[in-house]
Structure formats: C-alpha cells, structure tokens
Amino acid sequence: MDNVAVCVELEAMLEAATSYTLETMCFFGVMGPLEEMPAGEERISARLTFRGDANGVFHTMLDLSAAWAIAANFLGEEVADVSRSRMEAVVCELANMICGSVLSNYKKDGHFELSSPEITGAEEAQPDQAVRRVFELEMGGIALAMDLRPKP
Amino acid sequence: MSLRIMIVDDSPAMRSFIGRIIQLSGLDVVSCVHASNGMEALTLLRKQRVDIVLSDINMPIMDGEQLLRELANDAELTSVPVVVVSTDSTDSRRTRMLELGAKGYVRKPFAPETLRYELEMALGETHG
Numbered sequence: 001m002d003n004v005a006v007c008v009e010l011e012a013m014l015e016a017a018t019s020y021t022l023e024t025m026c027f028f029g030v031m032g033p034l035e036e037m038p039a040g041e042e043r044i045s046a047r048l049t050f051r052g053d054a055n056g057v058f059h060t061m062l063d064l065s066a067a068w069a070i071a072a073n074f075l076g077e078e079v080a081d082v083s084r085s086r087m088e089a090v091v092c093e094l095a096n097m098i099c100g101s102v103l104s105n106y107k108k109d110g111h112f113e114l115s116s117p118e119i120t121g122a123e124e125a126q127p128d129q130a131v132r133r134v135f136e137l138e139m140g141g142i143a144l145a146m147d148l149r150p151k152p
Numbered sequence: 153m154s155l156r157i158m159i160v161d162d163s164p165a166m167r168s169f170i171g172r173i174i175q176l177s178g179l180d181v182v183s184c185v186h187a188s189n190g191m192e193a194l195t196l197l198r199k200q201r202v203d204i205v206l207s208d209i210n211m212p213i214m215d216g217e218q219l220l221r222e223l224a225n226d227a228e229l230t231s232v233p234v235v236v237v238s239t240d241s242t243d244s245r246r247t248r249m250l251e252l253g254a255k256g257y258v259r260k261p262f263a264p265e266t267l268r269y270e271l272e273m274a275l276g277e278t279h280g
Contacts, residue, residue: 021261025169075165076172089165097261100239104259109243114210 006148010106010131014144017101018135021094022142026070029138037134037141041065044088046095048117050103053110056148058099059120059130060091063140067091092117102146154182155275156200160193160207160219161237166260170206170237170267177268190214194222197229204275206258206267209238209249220252233274237262 015033022028037043041063049057062070071090072079095117103112130147157174159167164186171184185202187193191214193205205223209216216236223229233255238245241259249257255274258267 017261024263025261071165074169076168086165089163093163093165097239101241101259101261104239104241107242111242111244112240114239 007131010102010146010148011133013102013105014098014131014133014146015135017098017105018133018142018144021097021101022070022137025074025097026094027073028066028070031136031138034134034136034141037061037143038063038136041140044091045120046091046117047120048095048099049115050099050112052112053107054103054112054148055150056146057130058095059143059145059147060095060098061143062091063142066137066140066142069139070094088119092119098144099146154180155204156183156185156202157181158185158187158193158196158202158205160187160190160205160211160216162188162208162211164188166208173264173267174271177264177271179268179271190216190219190222193219194229197232202232204271205232205234206237206271207234209236209240209245217249217252220249220254224253235270235274237267
C-alpha cells in the first residue's frame with residue numbers, strides 16, 4: 001500500500017477510534033472534523049510511543065475545558081471534584097485507548113507495545129509528517145497525530 | 153448471587169471507570185477489589201475470595217499474561233475466572249490470552265453492555 005493510501009486509512013481509523021472512545025467511555029460527543037484547533041483556549045497534551053509491527057509516536061491535544069469535562073464524565077464526578085492529576089490521568093488514558101484502537105485496526109494480527117502516556121507541554125508541536133485529525137467536540141476541540149517511523 | 157469482583161489495572165482512573173460501570177450494570181455486586189498489577193492481585197487473591205477478575209495486560213511489576221500463568225499454576229486459584237480488558241485488540245494478543253486461560257476478552261474502548269455481557273458469559277461458564 002502506498003503512503004497516501006496508508007494516510008487515508010489511518011485518518012479514517014483515527015476518526016472512528018476518537019468518536020467511539022469519547023462517546024462510549026466518556027459520554028462526550030464529537031461534532032465533526034475541523035481544519036485546526038479553535039483559537040484562544042488553554043490546552044493540554046499527552047504523548048506515547050509504540051513499537052512492534054509499527055513504530056512511532058502518538059500525540060493528543062485537547063482544549064482544557066474539554067479535558068476537564070471529559071475527565072468528569074469518565075470518572076462519574078462533577079468537574080469541581082476532579083483534581084488536576086486525575087484529569088491528566090484521564091487524558092493519558094484517552095490517548096492510550098485511541099492509539100491502541102487505531103493500531104489494532106491498522107494491523108489486526110500485529111503485535112505492539114505502547115509506552116505509558118505522559119503529559120507534555122501544552123503547545124508541544126505535533127509533527128508535520130504525522131497523520132493528523134482535528135475534531136470539534138461538544139465543548140472545545142481535540143487534535144490527534146500519529147507519526148509512523150521506519151523500523152530501526 | 154452477590155459477586156465480589158477484582159479489577160486489576162495500573163490506571164486508577166480506569167479502575168474507577170470499570171468499577172462504576174459494573175455497579176451500574178445491574179449485576180448484583182457486593183464489592184469491587186482493586187489491584188494495580190498482577191503481583192498485587194495475586195497477594196489479594198490469596199487472602200480473600202473473589203468471583204471473577206477483570207485484568208488489564210500491560211502493567212508494571214507483573215503483567216496480565218504472567219498473572220494468568222500464575223493463576224493456572226496455583227491449585228487454589230486456578231478456577232478463578234479472568235476476563236481480560238485491554239487496549240490491545242490485535243487478534244494475536246486475544247488468541248494468546250484465551251490460550252492462557254482467560255474466559256473473555258474486552259477491548260478498550262468498550263460499551264458498558266459489552267463488559268456486562270463478557271462478565272455474564274464468564275460467570276455462566278464457571279458457575280453453570
């Protein structure tokens with residue numbers, strides 16, 4: 001499969017995994033695709049690496065208001081009762097689930113190891129060469145980037 | 153029958169989510185016991201009875217695969233049913249975990265009804 005076809009396939013998988021994860025696990029609606037993240041909001045980012053039958057880095061960036069609301073829904077609590085560290089843990093879990101879902105669909109019979117997701121600088125640049133998708137959520141936005149790298 | 157369920161996952165947020173989904177599922181659950189890795193799960197299982205274990209795979213100290221091996225080799229615990237709950241939904245991983253003795257496999261992300269279905273199937277198999 002050529003690079004363009006792989007990108008198209010991964011973009012579709014990113015969309016499906018993001019919608020399904022947010023709707024079933026976080027009870028949070030995905031409204032539709034965007035070109036770029038909405039301007040003006042503070043953001044939070046998480047990152048993890050994966051290796052195995054595909055190697056690379058997965059980035060997730062969320063508007064902070066969305067991150068708090070998603071964490072509250074996931075934990076079944078009010079936003080005011082969720083601490084910053086627990087909100088960050090949910091953002092990491094979200095990145096883990098979306099990345100795992102995409103990779104499992106990308107190579108159904110493959111084998112992957114995912115690193116533990118970590119919170120990164122809010123404005124850490126998502127790599128230009130990555131497959132990227134941005135979505136409007138019922139509150140704020142989410143950007144995802146999957147950067148596949150050649151096997152060493 | 154009131155169930156005691158063990159949730160094994162290194163993410164407290166995920167353990168909390170799974171516990172809440174179980175409590176809302178309509179199953180008669182008397183308590184959920186939490187463990188953050190396979191080793192902690194084994195220690196707790198040797199001290200208290202649980203009816204079923206829900207376990208992640210990728211965890212520090214002892215992962216889900218090793219937990220299944222340890223349970224299979226322990227005469228006291230070999231009958232405790234385990235349902236795997238993991239982000240790794242590749243066919244190869246699922247097959248390996250079922251070969252190691254898992255009674256079910258739930259792929260994260262999952263719909264609440266999927267978790268309940270797998271729990272009921274695994275418990276039905278065990279309790280007839």
